[in-house]
Amino acid sequence: MSDSRTVSPIASGAAAPRLRLATRLAGLVVLLFAIEAVSGVLLLVYYRPAADAAYLSIAAINDEVRIGWVVRSVHWWAADLLIALAIAHLVVSYFSRAYARPRRSAWLSGILLFTLVLGFGFTGTLLPWDQYAYWSIDSTRQTIAGIPGIGSFLIYLFWGGWELGGEVLARFFAFHVGILPWMAAALLAAHLVIAWRTGLQERLSAAPGAEPILAVDFWIATLLCIGVLLSAALSAPPALLGPADPLTPLPHVQPRWYFLPARMLLRHLPGAVAGLTVLVLFVLVSAVPLIDGRERPSTLATGARWAIGLAAIGVILWMAVQQYVSA
Amino acid sequence: MRAVTVLVVLGVCVASRVAWSASDSCSVCHSDVKTEYEAGVHAATVSCTACHGGDASVPKLEAHDTAKGYRGKIARADVPAVCASCHADPERMRNSGLPVDQFAMYQNSEHGTRLKRGDTRVAVCTDCHGVHRIVSHTEPTSPVAPRNVAATCGRCHSDAQLMGAYKLPADQEAKYRESVHGRALYVEDHPSAPTCATCHGAHGAQEDVSTACGRCHSRTRDYFDEGPHAAAVKQGKMTECASCHGYHELPAPDRTLFETACPTCHAPDSPPALTARKLAAVLTQAEESLDAAEDDVATLERTMPTAARRRSRLDQARSYYLEALPVQHALNVERVEDLTRSARSISDEARSAMHEAQQEYRLRYLWLAGIWGYVFAAGGVAYLYRRERLAQRREREP
Numbered sequence: 001m002s003d004s005r006t007v008s009p010i011a012s013g014a015a016a017p018r019l020r021l022a023t024r025l026a027g028l029v030v031l032l033f034a035i036e037a038v039s040g041v042l043l044l045v046y047y048r049p050a051a052d053a054a055y056l057s058i059a060a061i062n063d064e065v066r067i068g069w070v071v072r073s074v075h076w077w078a079a080d081l082l083i084a085l086a087i088a089h090l091v092v093s094y095f096s097r098a099y100a101r102p103r104r105s106a107w108l109s110g111i112l113l114f115t116l117v118l119g120f121g122f123t124g125t126l127l128p129w130d131q132y133a134y135w136s137i138d139s140t141r142q143t144i145a146g147i148p149g150i151g152s153f154l155i156y157l158f159w160g161g162w163e164l165g166g167e168v169l170a171r172f173f174a175f176h177v178g179i180l181p182w183m184a185a186a187l188l189a190a191h192l193v194i195a196w197r198t199g200l201q202e203r204l205s206a207a208p209g210a211e212p213i214l215a216v217d218f219w220i221a222t223l224l225c226i227g228v229l230l231s232a233a234l235s236a237p238p239a240l241l242g243p244a245d246p247l248t249p250l251p252h253v254q255p256r257w258y259f260l261p262a263r264m265l266l267r268h269l270p271g272a273v274a275g276l277t278v279l280v281l282f283v284l285v286s287a288v289p290l291i292d293g294r295e296r297p298s299t300l301a302t303g304a305r306w307a308i309g310l311a312a313i314g315v316i317l318w319m320a321v322q323q324y325v326s327a
Numbered sequence: 328m329r330a331v332t333v334l335v336v337l338g339v340c341v342a343s344r345v346a347w348s349a350s351d352s353c354s355v356c357h358s359d360v361k362t363e364y365e366a367g368v369h370a371a372t373v374s375c376t377a378c379h380g381g382d383a384s385v386p387k388l389e390a391h392d393t394a395k396g397y398r399g400k401i402a403r404a405d406v407p408a409v410c411a412s413c414h415a416d417p418e419r420m421r422n423s424g425l426p427v428d429q430f431a432m433y434q435n436s437e438h439g440t441r442l443k444r445g446d447t448r449v450a451v452c453t454d455c456h457g458v459h460r461i462v463s464h465t466e467p468t469s470p471v472a473p474r475n476v477a478a479t480c481g482r483c484h485s486d487a488q489l490m491g492a493y494k495l496p497a498d499q500e501a502k503y504r505e506s507v508h509g510r511a512l513y514v515e516d517h518p519s520a521p522t523c524a525t526c527h528g529a530h531g532a533q534e535d536v537s538t539a540c541g542r543c544h545s546r547t548r549d550y551f552d553e554g555p556h557a558a559a560v561k562q563g564k565m566t567e568c569a570s571c572h573g574y575h576e577l578p579a580p581d582r583t584l585f586e587t588a589c590p591t592c593h594a595p596d597s598p599p600a601l602t603a604r605k606l607a608a609v610l611t612q613a614e615e616s617l618d619a620a621e622d623d624v625a626t627l628e629r630t631m632p633t634a635a636r637r638r639s640r641l642d643q644a645r646s647y648y649l650e651a652l653p654v655q656h657a658l659n660v661e662r663v664e665d666l667t668r669s670a671r672s673i674s675d676e677a678r679s680a681m682h683e684a685q686q687e688y689r690l691r692y693l694w695l696a697g698i699w700g701y702v703f704a705a706g707g708v709a710y711l712y713r714r715e716r717l718a719q720r721r722e723r724e725p
Contacts, residue, residue, distance in 0.1 A: 216709045216713040220713075223702045226698075227698060231699075234691040234692075235692075
C-alpha cells in the first residue's frame with residue numbers, strides 16, 4: 001500500500017509499477033526542457049540580438065526560413081507547457097509533502113529552478129522585439145524597481161539604465177541563452193541527483209524488472225505531450241506584432257499568463273509593497289520545509305497544509321483572472 | 328538699551344523702505360492683476376509701467392503721475408502700438424526669438440485696416456493673446472495654442488450680432504470643428520493640423536484664402552495648375568480649391584465629390600462629366616482592391632505568420648494610390664489610370680499570393696493528423712508491449 005508521507009516502494013507483482021505523480025510530471029518537464037534547448041539552438045542560428053535587427057530576424061524566421069515558424073511556435077508553446085507542468089509538479093509536490101525530510105534540498109533546488117524557468121520566460125518575451133515584447137516588458141519595470149533593497153540593482157543589472165532599448169535586448173539575450181541555461185542545467189542536474197538519492201532510487205530498486213514498463217509509460221506520456229505541443233504549435237503560432245516602437249504605447253498590454261498575478265499586485269499596491277509581497281511569498285514558499293519539516297506531521301499540520309495550499313492557489317487564480325478580465 | 332531699540336526700529340524701517348522702493352508699488356493696490364500678470368511671460372522682463380506708464384517706485388496714487396507718462400487703462404485703438412513699442416523693436420526683441428513684423432502685418436490685416444479707419448470692435452492684440460496673463464502659444468492654456476485658436480477667433484466670429492454688422496456668417500467655428508482639419512486637430516489629436524490662423528494668417532489675418540490650400544497641399548496645386556481648371560481660376564470663374572471642396576465645412580474628400588461638385592458647373596453628359604466618372608471609377612476600383620487586400624493581410628496576420636511579409640508590397644501599392652490622389656487634380660485620366668492600375672495589380676497579386684499561402688498553411692492540419700496518427704500507433708504498440716510485460720511478471724511472480 002502506497003503512503004504519500006513515506007518513501008514507498010513501487011507496487012510489484014501483478015499490479016503495474018507506479019511512480020508518484022510528481023515524478024511523472026518531472027519527467028515531462030525535463031523532456032520539455034530538452035525540446036526548449038533544441039528549438040532554442042535552432043532559432044539561435046537565425047536570430048540577431050540587436051534593436052535594429054531582432055524583429056527582422058524573427059520575421060525572417062517566420063516568413064522565409066523553411067518551417068522556421070514551426071520551430072518558433074514549438075519554442076513558444078513548449079515554454080508555456082513547461083511552466084504549466086512545472087507549476088503542477090510544484091503543487092503536487094507540496095500537497096504530497098515531497099518537501100519533508102530527507103528531500104528538503106530537493107524542494108529548495110526545485111524552487112530555485114522554477115524561478116529560473118520564470119526568468120527564461122521573462123527574458124525570452126523581449127527577444128522578438130515587437131510591440132508586445134517591448135510594452136509587456138516595459139510595464140514590469142516598476143514591479144522590479146519596487147522590490148525592496150534589490151529593485152534598483154536588478155533594474156541596472158537587466159536594463160543597464162532606466163530606458164528600455166538595445167542594451168536591454170542584448171542583456172536579456174545574454175541571460176536567456178548565455179547564463180540561465182547553464183544555471184538551469186546545473187540546478188536541474190542537482191535536483192535530479194537529489195531526487196534520485198532521496199527516494200527514486202529506492203523506489204525503483206524495490207521493484208526489480210519494472211524499468212521497461214516505466215520506460216513504456218514515459219514513452220506514451222512523451223508521445224501525448226509532443227502531440228499536444230505540436231497541435232498547439234501548428235494551430236496557434238505566436239503572433240508577431242509590428243516592430244517595437246517606443247513612441248507608440250500598446251494599450252491594455254497583458255503580461256504572459258504566468259505573470260498575471262504579479263501584475264495584479266502591481267496595479268493595486270504601490271511598487272515597493274508589491275515587490276515586498278512577492279519577495280515575502282518567495283521566502284515563505286522556499287521555507288516550507290523548515291516550517292513543516294517533520295517526517296510525520298500531526299493531523300493539525302496536515303489540515304493546515306491543505307488549507308494554506310488551497311487558499312494560496314485560490315488567491316493566485318483569482319488574482320490572475322481579475323488581471324485578465326481587467327484589460 | 329533704549330538707544331539700541333530705537334536703532335533697531337530705525338534700521339528695520341530704512342531696510343523696509345529700501346526693499347519697498349525697489350519693488351513694484353502697483354501690486355499694493357492691484358494685487359488681483361499682479362496674480363494674473365505673474366503667471367504670464369511678461370512677469371520676468373516687462374514691468375507694469377512699460378505699458379501703463381507712471382512711476383512704480385513711489386507709493387499709491389503718486390505712481391499715477393501723467394507727467395511720468397501714466398496713461399492708465401490703454402484705449403483699444405492704442406493697444407497694437409503699445410505692444411509694438413517692444414514687439415516691433417528688433418533691439419528689445421533680440422533675445423526673445425520672436426519675429427518683429429507682427430505690428431506691420433497687423434496694420435495690413437483686415438483687423439488692422441479697419442482699426443485704422445476707427446472701428447474699435449475689431450480684434451486687437453489683447454483680444455487674442457490676453458491682457459495681463461500672456462503665455463506662450465506652446466502653453467496648452469494659451470488662447471492662441473492650436474487647440475484654442477478656433478474658440479479664440481470664435482469669441483467674435485461666432486457672435487452673430489457682431490458679424491452681422493460686417494455681413495459675415497457666424498457659423499465658421501462650428502463648421503471648422505466638423506471639417507477634416509478640425510477633426511484632425513480635435514479627434515485625431517494631430518498637433519500640426521490647420522487652424523484658422525494657418526489659412527487666414529495670424530497677425531496679418533485676411534479674409535481671402537483662395538490660394539492658402541496650396542501652401543500645404545503643394546503637390547496637389549502643382550497638378551491642379553497642369554489641368555484645365557487652372558485657366559478657369561485665372562479667368563475668375565472658380566476658386567482654386569474651395570469651389571469643389573468648400574471653405575470652413577471642408578469634409579474629408581472622397582469619391583462623392585465627383586457626384587456633388589462637378590455637376591454644379593458641368594452638364595451630366597458633357598465630356599468633363601465623363602472624365603469625372605472615369606476618374607471616380609478608377610480611383611474607387613484601386614481603393615477597393617487595396618482595402619480588400621489590407622483586410623486580408625490583417626486577418627491572416629493573426630493566424631498565419633507568413634502573411635506579414637505581404638505588408639511591404641501593400642505599402643508599395645498604397646503609395647501608388649496616394650500618388651494618384653493629387654494627380655487626379657490635373658484631370659488627366661491616363662496618368663491616374665497608370666498609377667491606380669499599379670496599385671490594383673499589386674493588391675490583387677498580394678491577395679492571390681496570400682490565398683495560396685493560406686491553402687498551404689491549411690496543410691498543417693494534415694500534418695497534425697499524421698502526427699496524431701503516429702502518436703496513437705506508437706502509443707498503441709507501447710501499450711500492448713506494456714500489457715505483455717505485465718502478464719509475464721504475473722506469470723513469474725506467485
